[in-house]
Amino acid sequence: MALDHTEGNGPLPRQIPYIIANEAAERFSFYGMRNILTPFLISTLLLFVPMEDRTGEAKHVFHTFVIGAYFTPLLGGFLADRFFGKYKTIFWLSLFYVLGHACLAVFEDNLNGFYFGLFLIALGAGGIKPLVSAFVGDQFDKTNKNRAKVVYDAFYWCINFGSFFASLLMPLLLKNYGPSVAFGVPGILMAFAVLIFWLGRNKYVHVPPAPPNPDSLTRVARTALLARQPGQGRPGLAVAVLGVVGAVVSLLMSYSWGFVIGACTALVLLLAFGGIGTGMQLERARGKHSDEAVEGVRAVLRVLIVFALVTPFWSLFDQKASTWIVQANAMTSPVLNVFGWEFQVLPAQMQALNPLLVMLLIPFNNLAIFPLLRAIGIEPTALRRMTTGIALSGAAWLVIGWIQLSMDGGTPMSILWQLAPYALLTMAEVLVSATGLEFAYSQAPASMKGSIMAFWTLAVTVGNLWVLIVNASVKNDAVMGHIENSGLSPIAFQMFFFAGFALVTAIVFALYAMRYKMVDNYRGGNGGKPAQVAQ
Structure with missing residues (x-):
């Protein structure tokens, strides 16, 4: 049944600003520490590792942390769906999150203490990540569900608002004031995020945990x-x-x-x-x-296939904070003059391009690109957007690979050359990640909202797992021999490998998307069952 656009346009829930403000501050804290993690590991914490192995070890630690941060959503989703509900689970795991930031600031020169802080942040950030997104969806029902897409876009815009300023400021704090300040500021922002979330406690819609379900x-x-x-x-x-x-x-x-x-x-x-x-x-x-239970499981299995096909995108996207920074460290950085203010861009600051472009591209897509596509008869459905996004991520890595080839050939390259791949990768992110939040919630059966969102974030874990596997494979003598015969450097070979990985996946994703039937699993105002909607 086609979606009736005349319904579902009720008023925006008044509690939404608390959740969005919480998310902006929390994302500042997360990306603030994450974006300086690789440079800090290389320059400070891993000095005991031989120089030739230090970059590889830093990338390994970074992607291991990301895997942890996107693996623990399974725990958060389980606790919320079965025991405590989303609000209580978010609140208590956020306190572990704050403690983790404190450990990073205090144990800047203690390997075990610092890694314990990373563990606590992975537990807190990962545990609450799917729940906050699902908690947003809980605030809507069928009377105002059409507002949800606008709020999810605003939600994602605020995530990147926090990430943008974190990406600009944290490298400067690390350089000028040291790691204790650079890691302490995100901790303060996380504590502020918890306070904002707590202040809205009496205004939220609290969907109780699902009782034991025989189906x-x-x-x-x-x-x-x-x-x-x-x-x-x-x-x-x-x-x-x-x-x-x-x-x-x-x-x-x-x-x-x-x-x-x-x-x-x-x-x-x-x-x-x-x-x-x-x-x-x-x-x-x-x-x-019951037939309804069987069909519900069938729907979940079909959603998990979509999630599995998104994993190559995450293997490309998350390397902007590791592989792309390593490349930027070997590039020239010109002194820029903006309105009389001269400054030199630090490699880690290039990541600020990503959230800045997200904040520009989300309204640009909604106000220009998507209406234009509809005007020419092409509906930008969730799966079509995600297909295009995966393909664009592959294109971004073709460009970054070309840059690496030029550097390997002895051509000095300005750090500004990374503007093009950042633009392509960010458009890919908007089409895949922001869309995926909406898609995951709408397709999840009512009793599995938190868990299905956890499976969505698990796709990030698997994407980073691909990175670890590829990096480990490169150390194999047979693989190294093949790379040497190709005439490419190991890093350039990996870049083109990941580009091809994403482009092939985009084709497979498009073929699967053609057969996928969307469903509508927003809460019914009168207890109505989920409806099938046009793709």
């Missing part, structure tokens, strides 16, 4: 996998068991791969093979579970 995703999946049918085997169960075996092997290989790679790969294998196996035998769950 939950895991119970329906277990029934489907274990059910027998006369004269038939259980191929789905065999596939799921294969995933378990692969997960065990991955954990056993953690000694040589590293625990993070081993554990994350194990989880990916369990989810992938378990999901495939469940899909193969899902019809066997009918009778023991």
Whole structure:
């Protein structure tokens, strides 16, 4: 059924400003510390590592931290959906978040203390990340659901407002005042974010945790996998068991791969093979579970395929804070004169381009590009936007790879050359990430809002896992031999590899998107069931 645009245009919930202000301050704190993490590791904390290995070790620590920050949403989603609800889970995990920032500021020269701070930030930032997005959606129902897209765009705009100023200021604080101040300021902003969120506590819509559900995703999946049918085997169960075996092997290989790679790969294998196996035998769950429950699981499995296809985008996007900074360190930085003020751009400050462009591109898309597409008969649906975004991320890495080739050839390159790939990658982010928040909430069944948003953030974990795997593979003699025969430097080879990875994924994503049927899972004002909507 096509979406009726004359409905759902009710007033904006008055509690939204508290959530958006909280998110702006929280994102300042997160990106403030994240954007100076790689430079700090290289220049200060990892001085005991040989110079030739220090950059690689810093990238490994950075992407391990990002994996942690986007892995813990599974815990946050579970706690909120089953026990405490979104508000209480967000509030209490935010306190761990504040404590983590304090550890970074205090233990600037203590490796274990600093890493413990990163762990607490990963726990807090990751635990609340899917819940805040879902909490925004909870404030809407079918009477004003059309306002949700505007709020999600404003939500994302404010995230980048905080990130922009953090990207500009934190490198300067690190350079001029040292790490204790540079990591302490984000901690103060996080404490402020918690205060703002608490002040709105009596105005929010509080959706209670879901009671134990006999038709939950895991119970329906277990029934489907274990059910027998006369004269038939259980191929789905065999596939799921294969995933378990692969997960065990991955954990056993953690000694040589590293625990993070081993554990994350194990989880990916369990989810992938378990999901495939469940899909193969899902019809066997009918009778023991309601048709609505079975179809709900089918919908979740289809959403998870979309999420899986987004993971290559994140492997490209998050390297702007590691690989792109490493490249910028080797580029020339001209002195700029803006209205009589002379300044030299620091490599880490280039990341400020990303949130600045986001703040410009979101209104530009909504006011110009999308209306133009509709005028010529092309509806910019969520899946079409995401397809285009994945392709643009690949294009950004083709440009960054060309820059690296020029540098490898001895041509001095200004840091300003990174403007072009930043612009392409930021447009990709707007089309994939901002859209993904809206898509994830709208497609999630009511009892799994927090968990499905956690799966969305898990895509970031898997994307960064690809980075760790590729970086580890480059250390292999056979792979290095192949790279040397290609005539490319290792870093240039990786850049073009990731570009091709994203472009191939964009094609696969487009093919899958053509078959995907969107659903509408916003709260019903009168208890109505989710409706299918035109794609």
